[in-house]
Amino acid sequence: MSQTPPTGLPGMAEVARLTRAGRLTEATGLVQRLLRGEHAAAPTTAPVPTVLEGEFERLDSSPQPISQGDAQPADGPGKGAGRGQKTGLVRTGLGETLRDLAARLRAMGGRAGGTGALRPAADPLPDGASFVTDSYSGAAGTRTYKLYVPANRGDGLRPLVVMLHGCTQSPDDFAAGSRMNAFAERHGILVAYPEQPASANAQRCWNWFNPEDQRRDRGEPELLAGITRRIMRDHPVDPDRVYIAGLSAGGAAAAIMGTAYPDLYAAVGVHSGLPAGAAHDLPSALAAMRQGSGSRPDGARATRPMPTIIFHGDRDAVVHPNNGDRVAAQATAIATGLRTEVQQGAAPGRRAHSRTLHTDSSGRTLCEHWTIHGAGHAWAGGSPAGSYTDPQGPDATAEMMRFFLEHRLPATPV
Template sequence: MISMFGRAMRVLFAIAAALVLTPLAGSPAGAASLQPVGGFGTNPGALDMYVYVPDGLSAGAPAVVAIHGCGQDAATYHANSGWRRFADEWGFALIYPQQRQANNSSGCFNWFQSGDQSRDAGEPASIAQMLDHAVETYSLDSERAYVTGLSAGGAMTAIMLAAYPDRFAAGSVVAGLPYQCASDVASAFTCMNPGRNLSPSAWGDLVRGAHPGFDGPRPGVAIWHGTADDRVVSANATESAEQWTDAAGVPADPTDVTVIAPGATRTTYGEDAVRLYTVEGMGHGTPVDPGPNPDQCGSAAPNFLDTVCSAHHDAVFFGLDDGRTL
């Protein structure tokens, strides 16, 4: 007879596998530019840390925390997402949390575990410690810290924005989920597909409850989703937009709708407090657009989908193109 523990572990592995992304064969050439960092804190989530600091980076530069998806690692996300190009051109540091196989057999961040959804606990606390360590070590600007992530990393991005609104000025949730859509393994499947439908105020209350003492402005939030995503369905983008507009206290009615590329639309809420990017026909992955033009970036690869350079639009949204030079 299978024990209750054994059954729970099977379900845990199943939910991880459902979100798993196809890993790349071999290491990308740019991986050598990444530097592993140890001793960054108590690390309660038992994560690994990598950084990319462009040569000659000035003191007071911004920082972007970039969180990989399932089946990926820091090197894969660094090589393909497009963020390295803008770090080099516009002068900011990149911080990459990396999941360990011991924590999740598929390399997913544990966004669906209640112990990894709160401030000062588990994986979110480890990521916050990485940011603090990088700010001190590389003399970065703590007021200009941002976070982005794909899939399970996108769901972890939502956790960081909710639990640490005092540490991040803005963030980008790519093919992710609303904050606390799931609080255990069983509910995660439903959140991913077909999605969970709550009222905007109920979603907003979850964000407000993540850091009850916070009374400052909410971080800006960008949401990216493909209409053909059958792994984390696009209903999650709609629910995320409802969550973050309510948390920011801005109307749920759009203030602007703009076509940014063929098949790609940006819907803006409030005074650019929340952005929802919809990419027609795109599946599950990070939008990239390889090429030399100023608004192009990244490499097409499994789960890096050749559509539009999301890193460029996010970096502009974060204000990283403000003339800062190395």
């Protein structure tokens, strides 16, 4: 992989050393200090932080060629297509990332901590709606969350959707990017956004790769289920229509929750994520992200078919696209008599997609898998008001909401 740093600034030799060591976060921090005119000396022996997301936020709409210098094959070095072969997946080189950062910082007069581009403001709350912060404490600790209660509440019990953000994101960021609150207002649905603090993961990732955080009533699953139940207790929530979804690390956590709590969630949405049990530590997590997880991830023991909708870009260079296939295989593993149909589609001004439907004998769709052509690691159809969004994609939020509302918890919980 090409690891040439930007040139023309004192201290670039140290930046080169850090990038060659794979310590991109420290290298970018050093570039920021250099551009502010600070001394190049900085601690370089700190442990590499747990980074399980991409370094970029938005997919360029124009196709990007893959150079043999900056690319890695989809199956990782030395596997699959082989080192240096073109696979159709964009892998941004470390040198390119640093050069882009330096150029943007120079354009800002050397100021650090921004991209130079302002995001549009999120939509204002409708009159009568609320979006407030609360917290839940359980055996595994405490987590804050934001809850959207629509003005359009209607009468009777309402559905609840739990949304798990990706690394580096916050509830407000994820809500703005996914536009889930607008759809919740339209359908009279409550939406919860649990927040992962930096104290639990330096990059605010859900720890989907830790065995302790993959089990029912342990670790993060206990906290997320506790938040869900707290909202169900305090608000008029229909217990048969509770759903959970997430992006990337949040998508992997949502898959875990669906497997661990089939009696709590009626359906699951996984966007750019991984199947439950895909990893058992950080090295296996990185391998699953780069190469795809195994066909039967350890720790995944579904007790009933879990209705699941999946979105994954086929140019995702952060979480390998075949993880979407693995999520679908996991969702349908214990179902019988399913019929599979693949549909092709594209709306004007939107990316083309392939949608694979797995339906039972009654015509009920158990699993929907959307492969979005030309898309990277971003929420499809999302708003530029949030990070990790691809406004050109099909509308994942609308399709996810449709899928959720088609499913209810089985009459006899497992």
